[in-house]
Amino acid sequence: MLLTTLIVCFFSDLAYAGFYKTQPDFVKTCVLHDPNFINCSTHAVQILFNKIPDGLPEIGLPPLDPLKLDRLQILQGGGGPVTVNASLTNITIRGFGKTDVLYNSVHPKTFDFLTKLHLDRLRLEGNYHLLGRILVIPLRGRGNCWFDAKNISIVAKSDVKMEKRHGFHFYNITGIHVKFDIGGLKFHMGNLFDGIKALEDSTNAYLNANWRPVAESLNPILTKTVEDIMLGILRTVFDNLPADFFLADLVD
Ligand SMILES: *[C@@H]1O[C@H](CO)[C@@H](O)[C@H](O)[C@H]1NC(C)=O
Ligand SMILES: *[C@@H]1O[C@H](CO)[C@@H](O)[C@H](O)[C@H]1NC(C)=O
Ligand SMILES: *[C@@H]1O[C@H](CO)[C@@H](O)[C@H](O)[C@H]1NC(C)=O
Numbered sequence: 001m002l003l004t005t006l007i008v009c010f011f012s013d014l015a016y017a018g019f020y021k022t023q024p025d026f027v028k029t030c031v032l033h034d035p036n037f038i039n040c041s042t043h044a045v046q047i048l049f050n051k052i053p054d055g056l057p058e059i060g061l062p063p064l065d066p067l068k069l070d071r072l073q074i075l076q077g078g079g080g081p082v083t084v085n086a087s088l089t090n091i092t093i094r095g096f097g098k099t100d101v102l103y104n105s106v107h108p109k110t111f112d113f114l115t116k117l118h119l120d121r122l123r124l125e126g127n128y129h130l131l132g133r134i135l136v137i138p139l140r141g142r143g144n145c146w147f148d149a150k151n152i153s154i155v156a157k158s159d160v161k162m163e164k165r166h167g168f169h170f171y172n173i174t175g176i177h178v179k180f181d182i183g184g185l186k187f188h189m190g191n192l193f194d195g196i197k198a199l200e201d202s203t204n205a206y207l208n209a210n211w212r213p214v215a216e217s218l219n220p221i222l223t224k225t226v227e228d229i230m231l232g233i234l235r236t237v238f239d240n241l242p243a244d245f246f247l248a249d250l251v252d
Protein backbone atom coordinates (compact mmCIF):
# COMPACT_ATOMS: atom_id res chain seq x y z
CA MET A 1 0.00 0.00 0.00
CA LEU A 2 1.41 3.28 -1.12
CA LEU A 3 1.30 6.19 1.25
CA THR A 4 0.86 9.43 -0.57
CA THR A 5 0.31 12.81 0.93
CA LEU A 6 0.42 16.19 -0.59
CA ILE A 7 -0.17 19.73 0.44
CA VAL A 8 -0.91 22.29 -2.20
CA CYS A 9 -0.89 25.89 -1.07
CA PHE A 10 -3.31 27.11 -3.63
CA PHE A 11 -4.38 30.65 -4.35
CA SER A 12 -3.01 32.01 -1.11
CA ASP A 13 -4.17 35.52 -1.95
CA LEU A 14 -7.66 34.54 -3.02
CA ALA A 15 -10.10 37.36 -2.43
CA TYR A 16 -13.79 36.55 -2.59
CA ALA A 17 -15.72 39.23 -4.41
CA GLY A 18 -19.14 37.61 -4.89
CA PHE A 19 -20.66 35.31 -7.49
CA TYR A 20 -21.84 36.08 -11.04
CA LYS A 21 -25.47 37.19 -10.88
CA THR A 22 -25.79 37.56 -14.64
CA GLN A 23 -24.51 35.21 -17.30
CA PRO A 24 -20.98 36.10 -18.45
CA ASP A 25 -20.28 35.95 -22.20
CA PHE A 26 -17.84 33.04 -21.78
CA VAL A 27 -20.60 30.75 -20.55
CA LYS A 28 -22.61 28.89 -23.19
CA THR A 29 -25.92 27.36 -22.18
CA CYS A 30 -26.84 23.80 -23.15
CA VAL A 31 -30.01 21.76 -22.75
CA LEU A 32 -29.30 18.63 -20.71
CA HIS A 33 -32.15 16.68 -22.32
CA ASP A 34 -31.18 17.64 -25.86
CA PRO A 35 -29.81 14.71 -27.91
CA ASN A 36 -26.93 16.96 -28.97
CA PHE A 37 -26.00 17.82 -25.37
CA ILE A 38 -22.51 16.27 -25.38
CA ASN A 39 -21.45 18.26 -28.43
CA CYS A 40 -22.90 21.43 -26.91
CA SER A 41 -21.29 20.94 -23.50
CA THR A 42 -17.93 20.01 -25.03
CA HIS A 43 -17.96 23.39 -26.81
CA ALA A 44 -19.18 25.14 -23.65
CA VAL A 45 -16.26 23.74 -21.63
CA GLN A 46 -13.83 24.69 -24.43
CA ILE A 47 -15.11 28.29 -24.34
CA LEU A 48 -14.61 28.30 -20.56
CA PHE A 49 -11.07 26.89 -20.94
CA ASN A 50 -10.28 29.56 -23.52
CA LYS A 51 -11.27 32.23 -21.00
CA ILE A 52 -9.96 31.10 -17.62
CA PRO A 53 -6.21 31.06 -18.42
CA ASP A 54 -6.26 34.86 -18.08
CA GLY A 55 -7.87 34.52 -14.66
CA LEU A 56 -11.18 35.82 -13.41
CA PRO A 57 -10.18 38.49 -10.88
CA GLU A 58 -13.83 39.25 -10.13
CA ILE A 59 -14.14 35.84 -8.42
CA GLY A 60 -10.56 35.58 -7.16
CA LEU A 61 -9.30 33.18 -9.83
CA PRO A 62 -5.67 34.02 -10.65
CA PRO A 63 -4.23 33.55 -14.16
CA LEU A 64 -3.77 29.87 -15.03
CA ASP A 65 -1.25 30.34 -17.83
CA PRO A 66 1.26 30.84 -16.51
CA LEU A 67 -0.01 29.29 -13.30
CA LYS A 68 2.02 30.31 -10.25
CA LEU A 69 2.05 28.12 -7.17
CA ASP A 70 3.90 29.02 -3.97
CA ARG A 71 4.59 25.49 -2.90
CA LEU A 72 3.96 21.82 -3.65
CA GLN A 73 4.88 19.29 -1.00
CA ILE A 74 5.37 15.77 -2.29
CA LEU A 75 5.68 12.87 0.11
CA GLN A 76 5.52 9.31 -1.13
CA GLY A 77 6.72 6.42 0.98
CA GLY A 78 6.01 2.74 1.28
CA GLY A 79 7.10 -0.27 -0.68
CA GLY A 80 7.06 1.00 -4.26
CA PRO A 81 9.99 1.88 -6.51
CA VAL A 82 9.78 5.48 -5.36
CA THR A 83 10.40 7.07 -2.01
CA VAL A 84 10.29 10.80 -2.26
CA ASN A 85 10.25 13.66 0.17
CA ALA A 86 10.32 16.74 -2.00
CA SER A 87 9.14 20.29 -1.98
CA LEU A 88 8.81 22.53 -4.96
CA THR A 89 8.62 26.27 -4.42
CA ASN A 90 8.32 29.36 -6.62
CA ILE A 91 6.56 27.27 -9.27
CA THR A 92 5.51 28.45 -12.73
CA ILE A 93 3.49 26.11 -14.98
CA ARG A 94 2.92 27.05 -18.62
CA GLY A 95 0.59 25.40 -21.13
CA PHE A 96 -2.93 25.30 -19.67
CA GLY A 97 -3.94 28.11 -22.03
CA LYS A 98 -3.82 25.68 -24.94
CA THR A 99 -6.08 23.00 -23.51
CA ASP A 100 -8.20 21.18 -26.08
CA VAL A 101 -11.49 19.93 -24.72
CA LEU A 102 -12.28 16.68 -26.51
CA TYR A 103 -15.37 15.59 -24.63
CA ASN A 104 -17.64 16.67 -21.80
CA SER A 105 -20.72 14.91 -20.52
CA VAL A 106 -22.93 15.63 -17.52
CA HIS A 107 -24.84 12.79 -15.86
CA PRO A 108 -28.56 13.64 -16.06
CA LYS A 109 -29.29 12.58 -12.46
CA THR A 110 -26.09 13.03 -10.43
CA PHE A 111 -24.73 15.91 -12.59
CA ASP A 112 -21.21 14.42 -12.34
CA PHE A 113 -19.03 15.54 -15.26
CA LEU A 114 -16.74 13.42 -17.38
CA THR A 115 -14.20 15.55 -19.25
CA LYS A 116 -11.48 14.54 -21.69
CA LEU A 117 -8.68 17.03 -22.34
CA HIS A 118 -5.56 17.15 -24.44
CA LEU A 119 -2.50 19.38 -24.08
CA ASP A 120 0.40 19.49 -26.50
CA ARG A 121 2.82 20.63 -23.86
CA LEU A 122 3.09 21.50 -20.18
CA ARG A 123 6.24 22.96 -18.64
CA LEU A 124 6.98 23.43 -14.95
CA GLU A 125 9.86 25.49 -13.58
CA GLY A 126 10.75 26.09 -9.97
CA ASN A 127 13.04 25.47 -7.06
CA TYR A 128 13.17 21.99 -5.58
CA HIS A 129 14.40 20.31 -2.44
CA LEU A 130 14.52 16.53 -2.74
CA LEU A 131 15.49 13.55 -0.67
CA GLY A 132 14.53 10.13 -1.93
CA ARG A 133 14.95 7.23 -4.29
CA ILE A 134 13.61 6.84 -7.85
CA LEU A 135 14.32 3.69 -9.90
CA VAL A 136 16.59 2.54 -7.08
CA ILE A 137 18.79 5.64 -7.44
CA PRO A 138 19.22 7.60 -4.23
CA LEU A 139 18.65 11.28 -4.88
CA ARG A 140 19.49 14.31 -2.84
CA GLY A 141 19.67 17.92 -3.83
CA ARG A 142 18.23 21.40 -3.90
CA GLY A 143 18.29 23.92 -6.69
CA ASN A 144 16.41 24.91 -9.82
CA CYS A 145 14.47 22.40 -11.86
CA TRP A 146 12.27 22.16 -14.91
CA PHE A 147 9.97 19.44 -16.23
CA ASP A 148 8.59 19.45 -19.76
CA ALA A 149 5.83 16.99 -20.70
CA LYS A 150 4.29 16.60 -24.14
CA ASN A 151 1.16 15.07 -25.67
CA ILE A 152 -0.78 14.94 -22.41
CA SER A 153 -4.19 13.25 -22.28
CA ILE A 154 -6.32 13.84 -19.21
CA VAL A 155 -9.60 12.14 -18.29
CA ALA A 156 -11.26 13.80 -15.31
CA LYS A 157 -14.39 12.65 -13.53
CA SER A 158 -15.81 15.26 -11.20
CA ASP A 159 -18.17 14.33 -8.37
CA VAL A 160 -20.72 17.04 -7.73
CA LYS A 161 -23.70 17.85 -5.59
CA MET A 162 -26.26 20.25 -6.99
CA GLU A 163 -27.14 22.83 -4.37
CA LYS A 164 -29.43 25.81 -4.22
CA ARG A 165 -28.21 29.15 -2.89
CA HIS A 166 -29.44 32.73 -3.35
CA GLY A 167 -32.12 31.51 -5.79
CA PHE A 168 -29.58 29.80 -8.11
CA HIS A 169 -28.33 26.24 -8.53
CA PHE A 170 -24.62 25.73 -7.91
CA TYR A 171 -22.39 22.78 -8.62
CA ASN A 172 -20.61 21.85 -5.40
CA ILE A 173 -17.55 19.94 -6.62
CA THR A 174 -16.98 17.32 -3.92
CA GLY A 175 -14.23 15.28 -5.56
CA ILE A 176 -12.26 14.70 -8.71
CA HIS A 177 -10.64 11.58 -10.15
CA VAL A 178 -8.00 12.07 -12.80
CA LYS A 179 -6.23 9.68 -15.13
CA PHE A 180 -3.52 11.04 -17.33
CA ASP A 181 -1.06 9.81 -19.85
CA ILE A 182 1.98 11.59 -21.27
CA GLY A 183 3.74 10.99 -24.56
CA GLY A 184 7.14 12.28 -23.49
CA LEU A 185 8.97 13.88 -20.58
CA LYS A 186 12.21 15.80 -20.32
CA PHE A 187 13.50 17.32 -17.11
CA HIS A 188 16.50 18.70 -15.33
CA MET A 189 17.26 18.96 -11.64
CA GLY A 190 20.13 21.36 -11.07
CA ASN A 191 22.59 21.03 -8.20
CA LEU A 192 21.74 17.37 -7.53
CA PHE A 193 24.06 15.86 -4.90
CA ASP A 194 24.82 19.39 -3.73
CA GLY A 195 26.83 20.25 -6.80
CA ILE A 196 28.83 17.13 -7.60
CA LYS A 197 28.57 17.98 -11.27
CA ALA A 198 29.54 14.64 -12.89
CA LEU A 199 27.03 12.78 -10.72
CA GLU A 200 24.37 15.41 -11.39
CA ASP A 201 24.81 15.16 -15.17
CA SER A 202 24.91 11.36 -15.32
CA THR A 203 21.88 11.01 -13.03
CA ASN A 204 19.79 13.51 -15.01
CA ALA A 205 20.81 11.78 -18.24
CA TYR A 206 19.93 8.32 -16.87
CA LEU A 207 16.55 9.43 -15.53
CA ASN A 208 15.69 11.24 -18.78
CA ALA A 209 16.63 8.17 -20.82
CA ASN A 210 14.23 6.22 -18.59
CA TRP A 211 11.53 8.89 -18.50
CA ARG A 212 8.69 6.41 -18.95
CA PRO A 213 9.33 4.28 -15.83
CA VAL A 214 10.17 7.50 -13.95
CA ALA A 215 6.82 9.00 -14.99
CA GLU A 216 5.00 5.75 -14.19
CA SER A 217 6.56 5.49 -10.76
CA LEU A 218 5.64 9.10 -10.02
CA ASN A 219 2.12 8.67 -11.47
CA PRO A 220 0.28 8.32 -8.12
CA ILE A 221 1.76 11.49 -6.69
CA LEU A 222 1.45 13.40 -9.98
CA THR A 223 -2.19 12.30 -10.28
CA LYS A 224 -2.89 13.58 -6.77
CA THR A 225 -1.16 16.86 -7.60
CA VAL A 226 -3.18 17.35 -10.81
CA GLU A 227 -6.38 16.48 -8.89
CA ASP A 228 -5.67 18.99 -6.14
CA ILE A 229 -4.84 21.75 -8.64
CA MET A 230 -7.95 21.01 -10.74
CA LEU A 231 -10.18 20.81 -7.67
CA GLY A 232 -8.97 24.24 -6.53
CA ILE A 233 -9.69 25.73 -9.95
CA LEU A 234 -13.08 24.04 -10.42
CA ARG A 235 -14.27 24.97 -6.92
CA THR A 236 -13.30 28.60 -7.41
CA VAL A 237 -15.12 28.69 -10.76
CA PHE A 238 -18.27 26.76 -9.83
CA ASP A 239 -18.76 28.21 -6.35
CA ASN A 240 -19.18 31.52 -8.19
CA LEU A 241 -20.86 30.60 -11.45
CA PRO A 242 -24.45 29.36 -11.17
CA ALA A 243 -25.10 26.02 -12.88
CA ASP A 244 -28.29 27.54 -14.35
CA PHE A 245 -26.10 29.48 -16.80
CA PHE A 246 -24.72 26.18 -18.17
CA LEU A 247 -27.88 24.06 -18.03
CA ALA A 248 -31.11 25.54 -19.34
CA ASP A 249 -33.38 22.78 -18.04
CA LEU A 250 -32.58 22.56 -14.33
CA VAL A 251 -35.67 22.23 -12.18
CA ASP A 252 -36.06 22.18 -8.39
C1 LIG B 1 -21.44 20.76 -32.47
O1 LIG B 1 -21.50 22.09 -31.96
C2 LIG B 1 -20.86 23.06 -32.77
C3 LIG B 1 -20.86 24.40 -32.02
O2 LIG B 1 -22.06 24.62 -31.35
C4 LIG B 1 -21.56 23.14 -34.11
O3 LIG B 1 -20.91 24.07 -34.95
C5 LIG B 1 -21.53 21.74 -34.77
O4 LIG B 1 -22.29 21.77 -35.95
C6 LIG B 1 -22.12 20.69 -33.83
N1 LIG B 1 -21.91 19.36 -34.40
C7 LIG B 1 -22.89 18.44 -34.44
C8 LIG B 1 -22.52 17.10 -35.03
O5 LIG B 1 -24.01 18.66 -34.04
C1 LIG C 1 10.71 15.71 4.62
O1 LIG C 1 11.75 16.66 4.50
C2 LIG C 1 11.58 17.79 5.34
C3 LIG C 1 12.67 18.82 5.00
O2 LIG C 1 13.91 18.22 4.81
C4 LIG C 1 11.65 17.33 6.80
O3 LIG C 1 11.45 18.42 7.67
C5 LIG C 1 10.56 16.28 7.04
O4 LIG C 1 10.66 15.77 8.36
C6 LIG C 1 10.66 15.14 6.04
N1 LIG C 1 9.51 14.25 6.20
C7 LIG C 1 9.61 12.91 6.23
C8 LIG C 1 8.35 12.14 6.44
O5 LIG C 1 10.69 12.35 6.07
C1 LIG D 1 11.38 32.46 -8.88
O1 LIG D 1 11.24 32.12 -10.26
C2 LIG D 1 11.53 33.18 -11.16
C3 LIG D 1 11.33 32.67 -12.58
O2 LIG D 1 10.18 31.87 -12.67
C4 LIG D 1 12.96 33.65 -10.96
O3 LIG D 1 13.19 34.78 -11.81
C5 LIG D 1 13.18 34.04 -9.51
O4 LIG D 1 14.55 34.36 -9.32
C6 LIG D 1 12.81 32.89 -8.59
N1 LIG D 1 12.92 33.31 -7.18
C7 LIG D 1 13.63 32.62 -6.30
C8 LIG D 1 13.60 33.15 -4.88
O5 LIG D 1 14.26 31.61 -6.59
Ligand SMILES: *[C@@H]1O[C@H](CO)[C@@H](O)[C@H](O)[C@H]1NC(C)=O
Pocket residue numbers: 151153181183
Ligand atom coordinates in the same frame (compact mmCIF):
# COMPACT_ATOMS: atom_id res chain seq x y z
C1 LIG E 1 -0.46 11.40 -28.35
O1 LIG E 1 -0.97 10.40 -27.48
C2 LIG E 1 -2.03 9.62 -28.00
C3 LIG E 1 -2.47 8.62 -26.95
O2 LIG E 1 -2.64 9.22 -25.71
C4 LIG E 1 -1.58 8.90 -29.28
O3 LIG E 1 -2.68 8.23 -29.83
C5 LIG E 1 -1.03 9.92 -30.27
O4 LIG E 1 -0.51 9.25 -31.39
C6 LIG E 1 0.07 10.77 -29.64
N1 LIG E 1 0.49 11.84 -30.58
C7 LIG E 1 1.74 12.19 -30.75
C8 LIG E 1 2.00 13.30 -31.70
O5 LIG E 1 2.67 11.61 -30.19
Ligand SMILES: *[C@@H]1O[C@H](CO)[C@@H](O)[C@H](O)[C@H]1NC(C)=O
Pocket residue numbers: 161163172173174239
Ligand atom coordinates in the same frame (compact mmCIF):
# COMPACT_ATOMS: atom_id res chain seq x y z
C1 LIG F 1 -20.09 21.58 -0.53
O1 LIG F 1 -20.45 20.40 0.17
C2 LIG F 1 -19.63 20.16 1.30
C3 LIG F 1 -19.99 18.78 1.85
O2 LIG F 1 -21.37 18.62 2.04
C4 LIG F 1 -19.84 21.28 2.31
O3 LIG F 1 -19.03 21.06 3.45
C5 LIG F 1 -19.45 22.60 1.64
O4 LIG F 1 -19.70 23.68 2.52
C6 LIG F 1 -20.23 22.81 0.37
N1 LIG F 1 -19.66 23.97 -0.35
C7 LIG F 1 -20.36 25.08 -0.56
C8 LIG F 1 -19.64 26.15 -1.30
O5 LIG F 1 -21.52 25.19 -0.21
